Amino acid sequence: MTSENSSVLKKIQSINIVNQIIIAIVIGGLLAVIAPEIAKSFSMLGSLFVNALKAVAPILVLVLVASSIANQKENSEANLKPIVGLYLLGTLSAALVAVTLSFVFPVELTLNLDGAQANPPQGLGEVLSTLAYKIVDNPINAVATGNFIGILAWGLGLGFALKRASESSKVMVHDLADAISSIVRIVIRFAPLGIMGLVANTIATTGFKTLGEFSHLVLLLLSAMVIIALVVNPIIVYLITRKNPYPLVLTCLKESGITAFFTRSSAANIPVNMELCKKLALHEDTYSVSIPLGATINMAGAAITITVLTLATANTLGIEVDFATAILLSVIASISACGASGVAGGSLLLIPLACGLFGINNDIAMQVVAIGFIIGVIQDSAETALNSSTDVVFTAAASHHITKNL
Numbered sequence: 001m002t003s004e005n006s007s008v009l010k011k012i013q014s015i016n017i018v019n020q021i022i023i024a025i026v027i028g029g030l031l032a033v034i035a036p037e038i039a040k041s042f043s044m045l046g047s048l049f050v051n052a053l054k055a056v057a058p059i060l061v062l063v064l065v066a067s068s069i070a071n072q073k074e075n076s077e078a079n080l081k082p083i084v085g086l087y088l089l090g091t092l093s094a095a096l097v098a099v100t101l102s103f104v105f106p107v108e109l110t111l112n113l114d115g116a117q118a119n120p121p122q123g124l125g126e127v128l129s130t131l132a133y134k135i136v137d138n139p140i141n142a143v144a145t146g147n148f149i150g151i152l153a154w155g156l157g158l159g160f161a162l163k164r165a166s167e168s169s170k171v172m173v174h175d176l177a178d179a180i181s182s183i184v185r186i187v188i189r190f191a192p193l194g195i196m197g198l199v200a201n202t203i204a205t206t207g208f209k210t211l212g213e214f215s216h217l218v219l220l221l222l223s224a225m226v227i228i229a230l231v232v233n234p235i236i237v238y239l240i241t242r243k244n245p246y247p248l249v250l251t252c253l254k255e256s257g258i259t260a261f262f263t264r265s266s267a268a269n270i271p272v273n274m275e276l277c278k279k280l281a282l283h284e285d286t287y288s289v290s291i292p293l294g295a296t297i298n299m300a301g302a303a304i305t306i307t308v309l310t311l312a313t314a315n316t317l318g319i320e321v322d323f324a325t326a327i328l329l330s331v332i333a334s335i336s337a338c339g340a341s342g343v344a345g346g347s348l349l350l351i352p353l354a355c356g357l358f359g360i361n362n363d364i365a366m367q368v369v370a371i372g373f374i375i376g377v378i379q380d381s382a383e384t385a386l387n388s389s390t391d392v393v394f395t396a397a398a399s400h401h402i403t404k405n406l
Helices: 002-014 017-034 036-041 043-070 081-104 124-135 139-145 148-162 167-189 191-206 209-213 215-241 246-263 270-279 284-297 300-316 323-337 348-358 362-374 376-398
Strands: none
Touching: 017 036, 017 191, 017 246, 036 043, 036 191, 043 139, 043 148, 043 167, 043 191, 043 246, 043 270, 043 284, 081 215, 081 284, 081 300, 081 323, 081 376, 124 148, 139 148, 148 167, 148 284, 167 270, 191 246, 215 246, 215 300, 215 376, 246 270, 246 376, 270 284, 270 376, 284 376, 300 323, 300 348, 300 362, 300 376, 323 348, 348 362, 362 376
């Protein structure tokens, strides 16, 4: 009996983890439809998986960034400036696509919901000051609260300080980074079970009602995200690499996007993206910094959400919006999106900020936020999948290193 179990286990382990995840999604969906009450009990698997990722991600980023900077050679291949430029370009492009689709296919909302309890920022100044305070956060608090801006700042600071350390100290930091990476790989091996629990609980709890009630809004949001993922991003990658971009784009959507879709957290998906970058043979000095940075500032999906919902609110209230003002909205949405910080639902709390551009009061804006939370099971999942997979796409493209493994 033991040998039979061992044989079955080996067969399961021989299946590619992405295929395991797809199988888990199907099983979770079927379980939710056939036995919804039993499916809800599987939510613990999903919660454990997401919490494990969130637990390991902050310390992984801190140690890996410090190790990469400390052990960086003078002729290192690390090149972050082009990646940061692509992150900002991608976010702005997403907002512009959202504006265009909102003009071509205008959407109106039924604003009869109670305002959600939230504390949205009151202006761009508040968003920027919040980012500044996050940078100087206590390192222990930054790790404990998942403040990746602060973690990045301390990782970079420690890394540059350790560049003058002895070789044995640098080796120790490198070995510590490898040890934590090993723990991450163990966590990721449980992704199929975790995602099965997330899928089963989500479908059993919410069903498919959300798609019907707000189908036009959801369709507009998803269309914009699909255009960015399968049209705009590939064009950007091609212009940089002069190679067929779709093997890279589809690989990232499959191996990063699927996991991010169900975890609904860019921060939680950092370990998954690190593993994917390693699989693509990208330079560790580059991706160890660019991936956690992307989880903070590469927010194309958030820019789409902010833009679409703000323009939908303006349409509902009969506010005339000219294209020039809409372009300004794109810029504001892009800047605001960078402050969403990879938190589930974070982009929704920035909608009142964009609504303020059109003089829409906070009470109405918060009703729109409430609608966002209702469709969040779809919108936030797709948004996170786009954001997180694009982190790897742009890192690989800017590194001019699309491997033959694709």
